[in-house]
Amino acid sequence: MIVGQSHAMANLRQMVRRVAASNASVMITGPSGAGKEVLARAIHEESSRAGKPFVAINCGAIPPELIESELFGHERGAFTGAHSRRIGRFEEADGGTLFLDEIGDMRFDMQVKLLRVLEDRLVTRVGASGAVKVDVRIISATHQDIRAAVAENRFRQDLQFRLGVLPIQVPALAAHAEDVPLLVEHFQRPLDADQRVHFSRAAFDRLEQYDWPGNVRELRNVVERANVLFGGTMIGRHEVDELLGLSDVQLAPSVREPALPCPANDEPLAQWTERTPINLKEMLETLELDRIQTALDMADGVVTEAARLLTLKRTTLIEKMRKYSLERGA
Numbered sequence: 001m002i003v004g005q006s007h008a009m010a011n012l013r014q015m016v017r018r019v020a021a022s023n024a025s026v027m028i029t030g031p032s033g034a035g036k037e038v039l040a041r042a043i044h045e046e047s048s049r050a051g052k053p054f055v056a057i058n059c060g061a062i063p064p065e066l067i068e069s070e071l072f073g074h075e076r077g078a079f080t081g082a083h084s085r086r087i088g089r090f091e092e093a094d095g096g097t098l099f100l101d102e103i104g105d106m107r108f109d110m111q112v113k114l115l116r117v118l119e120d121r122l123v124t125r126v127g128a129s130g131a132v133k134v135d136v137r138i139i140s141a142t143h144q145d146i147r148a149a150v151a152e153n154r155f156r157q158d159l160q161f162r163l164g165v166l167p168i169q170v171p172a173l174a175a176h177a178e179d180v181p182l183l184v185e186h187f188q189r190p191l192d193a194d195q196r197v198h199f200s201r202a203a204f205d206r207l208e209q210y211d212w213p214g215n216v217r218e219l220r221n222v223v224e225r226a227n228v229l230f231g232g233t234m235i236g237r238h239e240v241d242e243l244l245g246l247s248d249v250q251l252a253p254s255v256r257e258p259a260l261p262c263p264a265n266d267e268p269l270a271q272w273t274e275r276t277p278i279n280l281k282e283m284l285e286t287l288e289l290d291r292i293q294t295a296l297d298m299a300d301g302v303v304t305e306a307a308r309l310l311t312l313k314r315t316t317l318i319e320k321m322r323k324y325s326l327e328r329g330a
């Protein structure tokens with residue numbers, strides 16, 4: 001579901017309808033977290049392939065030596081560890097849509113093999129002698145400048161043409177910031193009213209002014225974090241600033257600080273906050289310290305592992321440990 005009332009989102013929805021009617025390959029470009037996969041799913045759902053599988057594969061996340069068998073499958077004994085026959089993503093997506101995410105990260109030698117399959121729609125499992133015919137619509141996506149990648153000989157031009165018959169550009173969230181309130185509402189819909197944070201007008205203004213380097217994904221994370229910390233209460237601009245400043249910290253959903261009561265509708269926020277002051281910084285620091293200690297315990301004091309659990313850089317975690325005078329293990 002593509003949420004948003006901006007021109008940019010209306011254009012995307014129109015594009016989805018047009019593109020869905022065709023079988024041609026679509027290449028979606030746009031910054032990370034901007035909604036490329038959302039768009040790919042929308043095209044699939046709107047197309048005649050909707051009842052068939054939508055199979056997504058992140059080409060950047062799979063080790064190069066595994067990508068061929070991941071895409072095309074393998075026969076039993078094709079290589080060490082291939083204990084049984086396995087079909088690949090192309091065959092899995094037969095009749096439906098295959099979404100090749102981060103296509104710009106695919107190695108050059110693999111690009112040649114992919115091009116061959118796209119040309120004749122015949123897939124050969126690793127270790128097999130014969131090929132299998134597949135009927136798959138390809139949608140690919142990349143956050144990279146694919147033309148620059150072609151110019152630098154990192155991406156094959158013939159593959160770019162083959163994949164990008166219908167190119168679509170997804171804008172950064174900052175370019176359609178007017179959609180922020182609707183997106184916030186969308187992310188909060190599954191929650192009960194007392195679990196949701198309520199943003200004041202000033203808080204929404206702040207959210208709309210922010211430049212969102214992580215795009216809609218970052219907004220979703222901020223809303224989730226706000227619900228955990230302030231569910232059932234109303235927050236203002238300052239709380240939003242604090243939340244944005246913490247944007248690299250992942251908070252476990254189980255962590256819930258005591259919520260402040262939500263002001264009655266006719267009660268102005270300023271008056272309410274004056275009457276019930278909170279020390280937000282202290283509250284967030286207590287929470288941060290608690291999470292870091294838990295992560296360090298879970299990781300038996302191994303800083304690299306604790307940093308992974310907190311999705312922080314190791315150096316950032318070390319800095320925070322210094323701030324809270326925590327002992328370094330490994």
Ligand SMILES: Nc1ncnc2c1ncn2[C@@H]1O[C@H](COP(=O)(O)OP(=O)(O)OP(=O)(O)O)[C@@H](O)[C@H]1O
Nearest residue numbers: 001002003031032033034035036037038143216217
């Ligand atoms: N227009 C939108 N409407 C509703 N949700 C959206 C929209 N755009 C993005 N999202 C949400 O934002 C998050 C990130 O979106 P998505 O995974 O599609 O981004 P992406 O561009 O494919 O990211 P990446 O480049 O990292 O693969 C998802 O939770 C998705 O549901």
